[in-house]
Structures are given as C-alpha cells and as structure tokens.
Amino acid sequence: MAFASSFDQIGTFTHNVSDAAILLEVISGPDEFDGTASDRPVPPYSQKVPVEGPLTIGYVKQCLESQGLSEEIRTRVREVLAQLTACGHTVREVELPLLDYLVPTYYVLTTAEASSNLARYDGIHFGYRASGVAGIDATYTRSRTEGFGSEVKRRIMLGTFVLSAGYYDAYYVRAQRVRRLIAEETRNMLRTCNFILTPTTTGTAFKLGAKSNDPIAMYLEDIFTVQAPLAGIPGISLPLGRTAAGMPFGVQLMSDLFSEHALLSFSDWMMEHCAPATH
Amino acid sequence: MNATSDTYELVVGLEVHMQLLTHSKAYCADPNQYGELPNTLVSPVSLGHPGTLPMLNRQSVKFAVMLGHACHMEVHKYTHFARKNYFYADLPKGYQITQDKTPICTGGYLMIRDEKGEEKRIGLTRAHLEEDAGKSLHDQDPFDTLVDLNRAGVPLIELVSEPDIRTPKEAYNYLTEVRKLVRYLGICDGNMEEGSLRCDANVSVRRRGETRLNTRCEIKNMNSIRNVQRAIEFEFQRQVECMEKGEAIVQETRGFDAPSGTTFPMRTKELAHDYRYFPEPDLQPVRLSDADIAEARALMPALPSALYARYVNALGLSAYDATMLTNEKETARWYEQLIRHTDNYKAACNWLIGPVKAWLNENAVELDAFSATPEQVAGIIALVDAGKVSASTAAEKILPVLASGDGTTAEAVAAALNLVQDADTDEIVQAAREVIAAWPDKAEAYRNGNKGLLGLFMGEFMKKTRGKANPKTASKIIQDILDKP
Numbered sequence: 001m002a003f004a005s006s007f008d009q010i011g012t013f014t015h016n017v018s019d020a021a022i023l024l025e026v027i028s029g030p031d032e033f034d035g036t037a038s039d040r041p042v043p044p045y046s047q048k049v050p051v052e053g054p055l056t057i058g059y060v061k062q063c064l065e066s067q068g069l070s071e072e073i074r075t076r077v078r079e080v081l082a083q084l085t086a087c088g089h090t091v092r093e094v095e096l097p098l099l100d101y102l103v104p105t106y107y108v109l110t111t112a113e114a115s116s117n118l119a120r121y122d123g124i125h126f127g128y129r130a131s132g133v134a135g136i137d138a139t140y141t142r143s144r145t146e147g148f149g150s151e152v153k154r155r156i157m158l159g160t161f162v163l164s165a166g167y168y169d170a171y172y173v174r175a176q177r178v179r180r181l182i183a184e185e186t187r188n189m190l191r192t193c194n195f196i197l198t199p200t201t202t203g204t205a206f207k208l209g210a211k212s213n214d215p216i217a218m219y220l221e222d223i224f225t226v227q228a229p230l231a232g233i234p235g236i237s238l239p240l241g242r243t244a245a246g247m248p249f250g251v252q253l254m255s256d257l258f259s260e261h262a263l264l265s266f267s268d269w270m271m272e273h274c275a276p277a278t279h
Numbered sequence: 280m281n282a283t284s285d286t287y288e289l290v291v292g293l294e295v296h297m298q299l300l301t302h303s304k305a306y307c308a309d310p311n312q313y314g315e316l317p318n319t320l321v322s323p324v325s326l327g328h329p330g331t332l333p334m335l336n337r338q339s340v341k342f343a344v345m346l347g348h349a350c351h352m353e354v355h356k357y358t359h360f361a362r363k364n365y366f367y368a369d370l371p372k373g374y375q376i377t378q379d380k381t382p383i384c385t386g387g388y389l390m391i392r393d394e395k396g397e398e399k400r401i402g403l404t405r406a407h408l409e410e411d412a413g414k415s416l417h418d419q420d421p422f423d424t425l426v427d428l429n430r431a432g433v434p435l436i437e438l439v440s441e442p443d444i445r446t447p448k449e450a451y452n453y454l455t456e457v458r459k460l461v462r463y464l465g466i467c468d469g470n471m472e473e474g475s476l477r478c479d480a481n482v483s484v485r486r487r488g489e490t491r492l493n494t495r496c497e498i499k500n501m502n503s504i505r506n507v508q509r510a511i512e513f514e515f516q517r518q519v520e521c522m523e524k525g526e527a528i529v530q531e532t533r534g535f536d537a538p539s540g541t542t543f544p545m546r547t548k549e550l551a552h553d554y555r556y557f558p559e560p561d562l563q564p565v566r567l568s569d570a571d572i573a574e575a576r577a578l579m580p581a582l583p584s585a586l587y588a589r590y591v592n593a594l595g596l597s598a599y600d601a602t603m604l605t606n607e608k609e610t611a612r613w614y615e616q617l618i619r620h621t622d623n624y625k626a627a628c629n630w631l632i633g634p635v636k637a638w639l640n641e642n643a644v645e646l647d648a649f650s651a652t653p654e655q656v657a658g659i660i661a662l663v664d665a666g667k668v669s670a671s672t673a674a675e676k677i678l679p680v681l682a683s684g685d686g687t688t689a690e691a692v693a694a695a696l697n698l699v700q701d702a703d704t705d706e707i708v709q710a711a712r713e714v715i716a717a718w719p720d721k722a723e724a725y726r727n728g729n730k731g732l733l734g735l736f737m738g739e740f741m742k743k744t745r746g747k748a749n750p751k752t753a754s755k756i757i758q759d760i761l762d763k764p
Contacts, residue, residue: 001329001330002329002330002561004560005560005561006560032334033324033331033332033334034332034334035332035333035334035335035561035562035563036332036560036561036562036563112557113557113560115364115555116362116364116373116374116555116557118373119364119366119372119373119374120327120329120371120372120373122366122373124368125326125327125371125373126327126328126329136368140366160555163364163555163556163557164553164555165553165555168555168557172557
C-alpha cells in the first residue's frame with residue numbers, strides 16, 4: 001500500500017551489497033501497472049563495475065557537526081572519510097544550506113499524500129469497520145477513529161490540514177517549492193563529487209515507543225535519510241559501524257539520478273575497504 | 280416571461296461532462312462499456328485496491344486534443360493530473376483523478392444560434408480530463424444503497440463554458456451544438472438518458488444593464504437537453520421572484536424535478552466540500568509533442584460548421600438544406616458519398632432529406648443500415664435528370680426496390696418494371712424494325728412457324744444497340760413487330 005506516492009520506493013534489506021544489486025536488477029524497469037517507473041534499459045547491476053579512482057566523495061560539514069549526532073557515530077564517519085583518503089580518493093566538504101528544511105518539507109508533503117492515500121480505508125471499501133453504526137458519515141468517522149493508531153491519525157490530520165483551503169498555499173505549495181530547491185542543491189553537490197556521504201541516522205535505534213510523546217524529536221531522526229527521496233536520487237545505507245555497547249549503525253551514500261550501478265559497485269568496494277578497525 | 284425579461288437578464292454558464300468512447304477505462308485496461316451486469320467490468324485498479332496504480336489511457340488524451348481543436352481552444356503541451364479528495368460510497372479510492380490547475384485545453388469558443396437564429400459566440404473556459412465515479416443505486420434494495428463500480432474510472436472530459444448564455448433557448452442550442460460536435464468527432468455518443476453526456480447549469484440573474492455577476496445556483500440532475508432548458512426557465516423565474524421580494528439568492532446546488540419542472544435545494548455552500556486538490560503523484564505529467572498533436576488532428580473528420588459553410592458557399596445549397604444535411608454526422612457522411620457520383624448537388628440533397636429519409640422513417644431503418652448505396656441513388660438522379668423517369672415514379676417505384684436490396688441499378692429497376700418513358704421505347708421499336716428489315720427471309724420463316732429464329736433477331740438487335748436496351752422489353756417489341764407485319 002502507498003504511504004506517500006511521490007516518495008515511495010521499494011527499499012530492500014539484504015545481507016550484502018551483491019544481493020541488493022541482484023534484487024534491484026530484477027525489480028527495476030518498465031511496468032505495465034506503474035506509469036511512474038522509468039522505461040530506461042536496466043543496467044546489469046549484479047555485475048560489478050570496477051572502482052577506478054580517484055573518486056570524489058562529498059560530505060556536508062553541518063551534518064557532521066550537528067548537535068544531535070551521537071559522538072560515536074561522528075567519530076566513526078570521520079574515520080571512514082580518512083580511510084577513503086588513505087585509499088587515494090578525494091574527500092571534500094560540500095554545502096547544503098537547506099539542511100534544516102529537509103524534515104519539515106518531507107513531513108508536509110508525505111503527510112499530505114498519505115492523508116489521501118489512506119482515504120480508501122474508510123470502513124466501507126477497505127479496512128476496519130466499526131460495528132453498530134448507522135449512516136454513511138458516522139460509519140466513516142467511527143471506523144477511522146477506532147481503526148487507525150495515533151501516529152497514523154496524527155499524520156492524516158497533518159496532511160489534511162496542509163491541503164485545506166486557506167492553508168494550501170502556505171504549507172503544501174511552499175513545501176513543493178522547497179523540495180525543488182533541495183533537489184537542485186543536491187544535484188549541484190553531485191556535479192562536484194561522485195557520492196555524498198552522511199551518517200544514516202543521528203543515533204542508534206531507540207526503544208519502541210520511546211519518542212512517541214515527542215513526535216518532532218522522532219521526526220528529526222529522519223534528517224539524513226529524507227534528502228534522497230526529496231531529491232529523487234538513490235541512496236544506500238551500509239552497516240559500517242557498531243557502538244561500544246554493540247548497537248549497529250550505518251553510513252549512507254547517495255549518488256546522482258540513474259547512477260545506481262556506480263553506487264552499488266562503490267558500496268561493495270567500501271564494505272571491503274572501509275570496515276571498522278578490529279580492536 | 281417577456282415582462283421579466285425586459286427588466287432582468289439571465290446569465291448562464293454550462294458544465295458538460297462527456298464519457299469518452301475509448302475501449303478501456305481512463306487509468307486501467309478494464310472495458311469501458313455501458314449496460315453490463317453490475318460490477319463485472321472491474322479489476323483491482325477500478326476497485327481501488329491498496330497497492331494498485333493508475334496508467335494513463337493515451338486515447339483519452341487524443342480525444343481531448345481533438346475536442347480542443349474543434350472548439351478553437353489552446354491545447355497545452357504540458358498538463359498534469361490532480362486528486363480531488365472526498366468520501367463517498369461510489370468512490371473507492373477516496374479521491375477522483377482529475378485536472379485542476381492545468382486543464383489540457385483552455386479558451387476557445389463555440390458558435391451557436393440565438394433566439395433570432397443569428398450566430399452567437401459562446402466563450403469556453405476550459406476542458407479537462409477526469410474519471411467517472413461508480414453509480415450508487417438507491418432504488419434497487421428496500422434497505423441498502425447498492426454500488427455498481429462498472430462506471431468507476433470511465434474517462435470523462437468536462438467542458439466548461441463562460442457565462443455567455445443569456446436565454447434558456449440558447450442553453451438548449453449550445454448543448455445541441457456540443458452534442459453534435461462530439462458525435463461528429465466520435466469521442467462521445469452524447470446520450471443524456473444513459474448519462475454519457477451530463478450537464479450542470481450555473482444560473483444567475485441580474486438587472487439589465489448591470490455587468491457584475493450575481494450569486495449563482497448550480498442546477499444538476501437534468502437528463503435531457505429539453506430539461507436543461509426547462510430547469511433554466513424555472514430557475515430564472517425563481518431568482519427573479521427572490522429579487523423582486525428583496526430576498527438574497529443563496530449560493531447552493533439545486534436539483535431538477537422533471538415531472539413538476541421545478542428546482543429544489545440539494546446542499547448549500549456551507550456544506551460544500553473542501554476537495555483538497557493536489558497534483559496526482561501516481562501519474563507522470565503529460566507532455567505532448569507537435570507530432571502527438573498533429574496525429575490527433577489527423578484523426579478529426581470534417582466538422583459540421585465547415586461542411587455547412589461548404590454546402591452553402593461552394594455547392595449553392597440553402598441554409599435550411601445545409602442545416603438538414605449537417606445536423607447528424609451520418610447524413611453528412613452519406614451526402615458526401617452521394618455527391619461523388621452526381622454533380623446535381625441540390626437534387627442529391629432533396630433525395631437524401633426527402634424520399635430517402637421518408638423511406639427510412641416508414642421502415643424504421645437507420646441511415647447507416649440503409650441497403651441502397653449512394654451510387655444507386657445517384658443513378659436515380661441521373662435517370663430523372665435524363666427525363667427517362669419522373670421524380671415521383673422514381674421515389675415510389677425504384678427507390679423501394681433498391682432500398683430493399685433487390686435491384687442492381689436504378690436503370691435496371693426502371694426497365695424491369697417497364698417504367699422507362701416512351702422516348703426510349705420509340706428507339707427500341709426503330710432498331711427492331713431495322714433488324715427485321717435486314718433479314719426479310721428469316722422474318723418470313725419466323726412467321727411460318729420457326730419461332731426459334733427470335734434468338735437471331737435478339738442477337739442482331741443487341742449488337743446494333745450495344746446492349747443498351749432492356750432485353751425483356753426488346754424481346755417483346757421484336758415479337759410484336761414480327762407478329763404484325
């Protein structure tokens with residue numbers, strides 16, 4: 001089912017980069033039931049292309065210096081950058097002035113689309129149906145009130161609000177414009193480097209429900225992973241770190257439109273060459 | 280309504296929804312058909328199953344381009360779709376895929392006739408593509424409303440006029456013109472009873488001389504062009520009465536009750552939906568190339584307005600004749616075929632809208648199922664023009680034979696029925712006499728009982744007349760001459 005159609009993408013979880021490449025090769029390409037799929041020929045992702053250096057890897061200084069980033073992750077990402085330099089690649093700092101707008105833009109647009117995509121769960125066509133209710137409007141209201149969880153309801157309310165008459169221009173239209181600017185800034189970054197490298201998350205996994213009472217803090221956890229879907233580019237998270245407490249975390253790589261083949265091949269190379277030093 | 284018409288002016292804009300004659304639905308491959316058993320033309324896409332996505336029907340875009348060109352509209356090379364969000368039982372996805380800020384066509388106009396029969400230009404605001412909803416059936420079950428989703432996802436084009444219509448009759452003429460046009464284009468069958476063409480009327484009233492638009496009401500549920508006219512007539516009177524009493528017109532949606540000819544409130548603006556339109560993320564924007572537009576234009580037939588002008592200006596027909604010929608696409612098509620076989624354009628018109636139509640009416644046959652060909656009817660015109668058969672005889676005797684599919688040519692039918700006038704018979708008699716005179720001994724032998732010699736005289740006769748004479752008639756005449764020396 002769709003959450004936010006203009007962001008939704010199949011995300012695969014695999015044990016290694018080769019499996020991710022094989023899967024992507026199979027699921028890519030034209031689809032007679034999906035008009036948004038590209039009809040470009042699909043490259044043989046499962047056959048690695050050689051990593052011929054030196055390549056340029058960009059990192060956003062604000063990301064690495066942000067207050068919310070865990071120290072262990074910050075240290076490890078700097079180490080990865082050093083490992084890349086040691087292997088002969090070029091590491092350079094790139095600017096992302098709109099960093100603070102990533103999460104707000106993402107949440108305005110995704111909740112708008114989600115509020116519409118979830119409309120079919122109305123208790124009549126699909127989803128939970130409240131019992132003992134008479135009348136169509138009461139059936140909708142009761143079914144949706146009882147059937148959806150609080151986080152889903154929060155997003156439907158937010159999305160309905162930003163699309164409402166009187167608020168549409170101030171929220172939805174503005175967020176669309178900022179999304180375009182973010183995409184342009186991201187594409188510009190990728191003109192001067194082959195890949196952008198960031199932490200995948202600001203911290204390691206938090207306990208289920210731990211941030212439910214502070215949704216903004218919870219949404220800010222997404223700060224590094226929303227740039228790729230906002231800009232429409234590919235991204236991959238590589239399990240290249242583990243905290244002293246044993247919690248895993250990822251390093252994220254992003255690349256330009258339709259450059260998945262290079263991204264996957266370089267990811268494979270990084271898994272081999274940027275592994276954490278064994279203590 | 281003359282007294283009120285002197286003081287008040289009616290202002291009407293019409294929104295016309297037309298189901299497009301595509302093979303499949305707007306955003307999936309389900310068949311686009313009317314009258315099938317409920318919920319038999321539905322795939323998971325029509326039903327709005329989670330995870331399904333729309334795929335644009337390219338034919339619907341071509342149809343929109345054709346309508347745009349026919350109405351002098353600007354056809355936009357870049358358009359995208361939008362979602363119109365509302366909850367209803369016959370709307371499985373909870374939103375309708377339509378176009379909001381980027382309709383495929385804008386501007387343009389349609390020429391109609393006003394009350395006096397003069398040409399009048401009605402401006403057009405926009406035309407956009409969208410999908411139909413399913414149908415809620417409130418009268419099939421005593422307790423529940425049933426839903427038929429065969430119609431869900433059927434492609435529609437909505438054509439919106441400017442508020443340029445000033446009388447109920449003009450609204451009638453405008454709709455007649457729209458229906459004629461889409462039937463010519465072959466993009467919609469224009470059947471209001473079956474709902475393939477539906478009309479909403481935005482009606483307001485103002486004092487003559489005023490230029491501002493007053494509060495309007497939107498009238499729905501009119502299932503014929505005549506009822507649109509009646510609803511507007513009633514609504515004009517109602518709004519004038521409100522104004523006379525000093526009451527405010529409430530902006531609202533009103534239904535039309537055909538038996539009483541009145542309108543009634545359905546919902547007011549306070550209850551109006553906030554549709555929360557936003558760009559449809561599941562469909563890519565439509566980008567039309569010059570080649571795409573040219574391809575759609577090439578599919579367009581000659582339009583009634585162009586045919587009308589040609590019939591009056593180039594063929595010298597009267598306005599009445601040209602109207603009669605172009606009112607329906609099939610009549611014009613038949614006429615075009617007919618004048619390939621005759622230069623007598625006026626006679627061709629008279630025959631088609633006169634005896635041919637009369638025969639079709641009497642026999643309850645549609646023109647497209649008419650057995651006589653345009654070539655055969657042109658043959659009748661040639662016979663009449665040559666003075667061989669009178670027009671009334673041709674209509675009464677020859678046409679029915681050809682119409683029943685029995686004859687070959689008008690001439691053969693005329694001969695077989697012995698309808699060819701005397702002038703022709705005299706020639707046969709003359710030729711027969713000459714043939715008999717050339718063989719005096721054989722004529723003698725015939726008269727002495729050798730009746731088999733008739734074949735010889737027939738052969739010689741046919742050679743002489745190069746087969747132009749009817750053999751039956753000729754044989755009879757030759758026998759008559761031989762028997763009476």
